[in-house]
Amino acid sequence: MKIIGEKINGTRKRVAQAIAERDAEFIKDLAKKQSDAGAAWLDVNAGTHPDKEPDDLTWLIENVQSVVDTPLSLDSANPKALKIAIKAANKTPMINSISGESERLTNILPIVAEHGCPVIALAMDEKKIPETSEKRFEVITKIIKETRALGIPDSNLYFDPLAMTISTNTNSAVIAFETMRRVRSEYPEAHLTIGLSNISFGLPARSFVNRYFLGMAVQAGLDSAILDPLDREMQAAILTTELILGRDKHCLNYIRASRKGLFDKPAE
Amino acid sequence: MKIIGEKINGTRKRVAQAIAERDAEFIKDLAKKQSDAGAAWLDVNAGTHPDKEPDDLTWLIENVQSVVDTPLSLDSANPKALKIAIKAANKTPMINSISGESERLTNILPIVAEHGCPVIALAMDEKKIPETSEKRFEVITKIIKETRALGIPDSNLYFDPLAMTISTNTNSAVIAFETMRRVRSEYPEAHLTIGLSNISFGLPARSFVNRYFLGMAVQAGLDSAILDPLDREMQAAILTTELILGRDKHCLNYIRASRKGLFDKPAE
Numbered sequence: 001m002k003i004i005g006e007k008i009n010g011t012r013k014r015v016a017q018a019i020a021e022r023d024a025e026f027i028k029d030l031a032k033k034q035s036d037a038g039a040a041w042l043d044v045n046a047g048t049h050p051d052k053e054p055d056d057l058t059w060l061i062e063n064v065q066s067v068v069d070t071p072l073s074l075d076s077a078n079p080k081a082l083k084i085a086i087k088a089a090n091k092t093p094m095i096n097s098i099s100g101e102s103e104r105l106t107n108i109l110p111i112v113a114e115h116g117c118p119v120i121a122l123a124m125d126e127k128k129i130p131e132t133s134e135k136r137f138e139v140i141t142k143i144i145k146e147t148r149a150l151g152i153p154d155s156n157l158y159f160d161p162l163a164m165t166i167s168t169n170t171n172s173a174v175i176a177f178e179t180m181r182r183v184r185s186e187y188p189e190a191h192l193t194i195g196l197s198n199i200s201f202g203l204p205a206r207s208f209v210n211r212y213f214l215g216m217a218v219q220a221g222l223d224s225a226i227l228d229p230l231d232r233e234m235q236a237a238i239l240t241t242e243l244i245l246g247r248d249k250h251c252l253n254y255i256r257a258s259r260k261g262l263f264d265k266p267a268e
Numbered sequence: 269m270k271i272i273g274e275k276i277n278g279t280r281k282r283v284a285q286a287i288a289e290r291d292a293e294f295i296k297d298l299a300k301k302q303s304d305a306g307a308a309w310l311d312v313n314a315g316t317h318p319d320k321e322p323d324d325l326t327w328l329i330e331n332v333q334s335v336v337d338t339p340l341s342l343d344s345a346n347p348k349a350l351k352i353a354i355k356a357a358n359k360t361p362m363i364n365s366i367s368g369e370s371e372r373l374t375n376i377l378p379i380v381a382e383h384g385c386p387v388i389a390l391a392m393d394e395k396k397i398p399e400t401s402e403k404r405f406e407v408i409t410k411i412i413k414e415t416r417a418l419g420i421p422d423s424n425l426y427f428d429p430l431a432m433t434i435s436t437n438t439n440s441a442v443i444a445f446e447t448m449r450r451v452r453s454e455y456p457e458a459h460l461t462i463g464l465s466n467i468s469f470g471l472p473a474r475s476f477v478n479r480y481f482l483g484m485a486v487q488a489g490l491d492s493a494i495l496d497p498l499d500r501e502m503q504a505a506i507l508t509t510e511l512i513l514g515r516d517k518h519c520l521n522y523i524r525a526s527r528k529g530l531f532d533k534p535a536e
Contacts, residue, residue, distance in 0.1 A: 171514045177487075203511075204523060205504075205531030212508045215480050216487050219445075236473075240480045243471075246439040255472060263473030265533065 005039035010047020278315020
């Protein structure tokens with residue numbers, strides 16, 4: 001289970017402020033903490049106007065790379081910003097994201113192919129999110145035809161089946177699970193990822209929903225997720241899930257985390 | 269998801285004491301609390317020597333039935349005790365348990381058939397627990413041949429695939445999940461149940477393992493479990509799991525439980 005650290009995101013107020021004020025220490029601190037917590041990639045999202053995005057993204061990348069060598073996930077739909085950001089990246093970055101939308105495919109896929117980037121691909125079309133897992137899988141199939149045509153290996157694809165909130169459709173999680181199982185079975189080389197911000201939107205006790213959803217998604221084939229690697233409850237959920245699925249040899253990671261107090265209730 | 273309340277069990281010291289001292293109030297209290305917490309059945313286990321078991325079990329049953337009308341699960345391998353206990357029960361009780369062991373099948377199945385009892389059937393043979401899901405499924409198939417021959421409907425069977433501790437075999441949970449999926453697919457009318465006491469044995473932070481295991485087991489087809497219905501963390505796990513699997517209409521149970529404070533951290 002690989003984690004894409006979500007914290008360096010300019011759509012968050014405090015990060016936007018750090019970008020605007022060029023507060024490098026704040027960004028470096030977020031990078032170090034997420035990397036120490038085991039993030040496999042660090043998402044960087046400037047969240048700014050397309051005119052400023054290339055500069056802001058480059059500034060973020062340089063500061064992150066000055067303290068960690070964790071690969072980046074370049075979170076932008078702007079081909080211009082992406083091209084500049086890729087040049088600034090020391091290691092091949094992940095691209096976050098494409099979708100079945102023709103414009104994104106046309107503009108971003110050639111960049112992905114040229115640089116051999118892993119890429120997150122959302123199971124949605126022209127900004128519409130299909131309601132059924134069948135239709136989401138159709139979008140995924142459309143995307144994979146395009147990526148294969150460009151010689152992008154399936155193993156560089158991270159499909160996000162999209163987890164919408166359960167509060168307005170109680171089948172949202174099941175639709176995501178079904179889409180995941182179908183991808184696992186029909187495109188076994190491809191990866192699965194998910195953003196956890198929506199599934200519990202509008203519900204109370206959101207962290208319970210997010211954590212159990214993640215555990216069940218891993219069972220359905222999820223092998224990466226975009227989340228806050230500093231969230232201790234989420235860390236506990238991931239370690240427990242991997243233990244249960246027989247992926248923690250001699251239970252060492254679980255026991256080690258327990259010794260470090262991960263499963264203890266926080267002192268209040 | 270139906271719960272078999274596990275608390276009235278004479279192998280627990282405090283319950284053994286209550287049985288020995290004929291402390292009816294203690295037993296009634298356990299019955300009321302578990303029933304109020306939503307248990308679908310109350311397990312009763314006298315935990316005593318076969319000579320005393322019929323009397324002790326009858327005493328337990330009478331006291332439980334004096335305060336609740338929740339059906340019972342008669343937890344005994346003693347045909348004599350079971351026959352007497354069934355007469356004492358107001359509602360058709362569940363029998364806990366048979367297995368692939370010939371003696372149990374010969375002695376207990378006729379009682380199950382005669383009284384139309386639901387029955388828990390362990391996926392083990394002659395006291396040995398098979399190591400693979402294939403072999404556990406073979407035992408289940410052997411049992412189902414016998415029950416069908418006696419006219420017991422599959423819908424009265426609650427197969428327990430057996431969850432052994434992950435600490436000595438990291439594949440234990442996966443073996444249980446595989447067995448569950450196979451039963452779900454080949455005997456769709458049969459139910460699945462599980463005892464949660466073993467899966468986390470020898471590990472730290474056991475409640476994390478138990479709760480996430482339960483969530484993932486429900487995803488694999490589990491529809492009942494033997495557990496402590498008063499365990500708030502387990503209640504939260506069950507409600508969250510059912511919400512995620514689209515079984516909580518309008519999210520009402522989840523929201524109601526949240527309003528009652530189920531997801532709050534306990535005051536310490």
